[in-house]
Amino acid sequence: MPPAPDAAQREAARSLEVIKRMREAEEAILERAPEHDLEPSLDRIQGVMELLGDPQRTFPVIHLTGTNGKTSTTRIIESLLREMGLKTGRFTSPHLHSMTERIALSGEPISPERFLAAYDEVMPFVEMVDARSLAADGPRMTYFEVLVAVAYAAFADAPVDVAVVEVGMGGSWDATNVADGSVAVVTPIALDHQHFLGHDVESIATEKSGIIKPGALVVSGVQEPEVAQILADRAAAVGARIALEGNDFGLLTREVAVGGQQLAVRGLAGDYAELLLPLHGGHQAHNTVLAIAAVEAFVGGGEQRLDPDVVRAGLGAASSPGRLEVVRRSPTVLVDAAHNPAGALALREALEDSFNFARIIGVIAILQDKDATEMLEVLEPVLEHVVVSRTTSPRAMRPHELGALAAEIFGEDRVTVVADLPDALDVAAGLADEGGLGGGVLATGSVTTAAEVRMLLGVSEV
Incomplete structure (x- = not known):
């Protein structure tokens, strides 16, 4: 006859059951x-x-x-x-x-x-x-x-x-x-x-x-x-x-x-x-x-x-994850959930006010139903170069489409289109490091953009 499970085993089994039930509840809600x-x-x-x-x-x-x-x-x-x-x-x-x-x-x-x-x-x-x-x-x-x-x-x-x-x-x-x-x-x-x-x-x-x-x-x-x-x-x-x-x-x-x-x-x-x-x-x-x-x-x-x-x-003690948040150093990577022109303007003013980067490289991924053109126009004065990409959201604007809009505003020589967000982040970090110290990366365009970059850099606390 096998021995009865001890307290640690019972707790582990209970935790697994909670994880399973939580996943089922989330899936049911997401449906x-x-x-x-x-x-x-x-x-x-x-x-x-x-x-x-x-x-x-x-x-x-x-x-x-x-x-x-x-x-x-x-x-x-x-x-x-x-x-x-x-x-x-x-x-x-x-x-x-x-x-x-x-x-x-x-x-x-x-x-x-x-x-x-x-x-x-x-x-x-x-x-x-x-x-x-x-x-x-x-x-x-x-x-x-x-x-x-x-x-x-x-x-x-x-x-x-x-x-x-x-x-x-x-x-x-x-x-x-x-x-x-x-x-x-x-x-x-x-x-x-x-x-x-x-x-x-x-x-x-x-x-x-x-x-x-x-x-x-x-x-x-x-x-x-x-x-x-x-x-x-x-x-x-x-x-x-x-x-x-x-x-x-x-x-x-x-x-x-x-x-x-x-x-x-x-x-x-x-x-x-x-x-x-x-x-x-x-x-x-x-x-x-x-x-x-x-x-x-x-x-x-x-x-x-x-x-x-x-x-x-x-x-x-106040915090606001994903809102002009520093998620990495060397180079500094900021994430911001700005997803409309008014949010982009507040972001631009905050960058000009609170940070002193030699250059800022943008990682931009925007949802299809947002005013991408005006957001890009608002951010253009503070971004030396933009790396255009997309998140995993089914609502994400296609990179080549967003890249074409960005090229009209920034000029083709200031726009790089990278299909996958992880690769886009790497490209932006490389551009920020060019020319020595003082460059930074800003990832923005939607809440999903901020969230996915946080996860890519190992930040999940809220």
């Missing part, structure tokens, strides 16, 4: 309609939430929308709240390496065990809603909708003191909007996802303003006048209060510092000086201003100054 194939409606996610007992109403929510800066601002807000001793939930998208990154508990990606517990709780109701929708000739729940349901269930089960939730896209019909944020945060709004949100900033702002709920306090980054008016009108219509960067709070001073930047900020309830932020670029300074105002709005209705030492510690 659903992807994030860029949307069915604008809250009916399906509301149906699941109601069957679950509305877990999203068991904790307060800080809800974020906007075009760029959402993930960084979400992460900074959460870091500040954790430093105050609160148990936090964080929901962001898209992910860099694993879908579990999207759901974080107290700053750490959800464990496979907790993910599976929430998934098992949610799926019977997802299948009920799927059946109901299919019977009416409608679609099954999407990839994103299922992840939102899992996140809200996990936050309720934890439980969390507050959830900081980034929309996937838009606002009014985004699946996250089944929750009612007591604080609504709006980062700067620009053109992106026009085929879903509209072809002008007014249409996009109207859709994104849908996260503003009755009685909420809205904090908004700097906006175009017409956008600010749309947000103000929505706030007035639902009885919410609104505070605008540059009017009610703002950035007082900013200096580039070793490893980041030093800031002084005027919040809703007081000033905060000598804040060291370990993130690069003026856009991250403004994300920080917005984050501080959001936390003031949450903990004291915008009328209670935060402990400056807590703010300093919270900012010091």
Whole structure:
């Protein structure tokens, strides 16, 4: 008779079972309609939430929308709240390496065990809603909708003191909007996802303003006048209060510092000086201003100054993987998830502001549905040469097509087309090393580009 398994063997068997079940759950979720194939409606996610007992109403929510800066601002807000001793939930998208990154508990990606517990709780109701929708000739729940349901269930089960939730896209019909944020945060709004949100900033702002709920306090980054008016009108219509960067709070001073930047900020309830932020670029300074105002709005209705030492510690612990992140030295390799013209402009300004390379070689891979031409035009002044490639995404623009666009903007002698991203990275590193020290590599064009270069260089922490 074989000996009974010891504790270590039992633990190993349990771990293997968890890995297997996690892989099966991920595959089942990935089989659903992807994030860029949307069915604008809250009916399906509301149906699941109601069957679950509305877990999203068991904790307060800080809800974020906007075009760029959402993930960084979400992460900074959460870091500040954790430093105050609160148990936090964080929901962001898209992910860099694993879908579990999207759901974080107290700053750490959800464990496979907790993910599976929430998934098992949610799926019977997802299948009920799927059946109901299919019977009416409608679609099954999407990839994103299922992840939102899992996140809200996990936050309720934890439980969390507050959830900081980034929309996937838009606002009014985004699946996250089944929750009612007591604080609504709006980062700067620009053109992106026009085929879903509209072809002008007014249409996009109207859709994104849908996260503003009755009685909420809205904090908004700097906006175009017409956008600010749309947000103000929505706030007035639902009885919410609104505070605008540059009017009610703002950035007082900013200096580039070793490893980041030093800031002084005027919040809703007081000033905060000598804040060291370990993130690069003026856009991250403004994300920080917005984050501080959001936390003031949450903990004291915008009328209670935060402990400056807590703010300093919270900012010091903040991170934003894949956002102007140094992932290698010699030569220095930066990755950035910029995927639209506004993001590319923020990236260019940050490079000019915070780095002093003798030359920068770009590794550029962009998705087919993005404005590649304008992104390349924005980045051209700071890139000596571009190595055009593609990621493994089925939505990736073909290298020869992107290369032709780049040649029109940079000139053929400043463009190299390399079909595979690993080879493109090697070519760019070689070009950066030419002429001695001082060259750097920037890999950008999409979240997938940043993620795949991180993985190629052995970086997977988030």
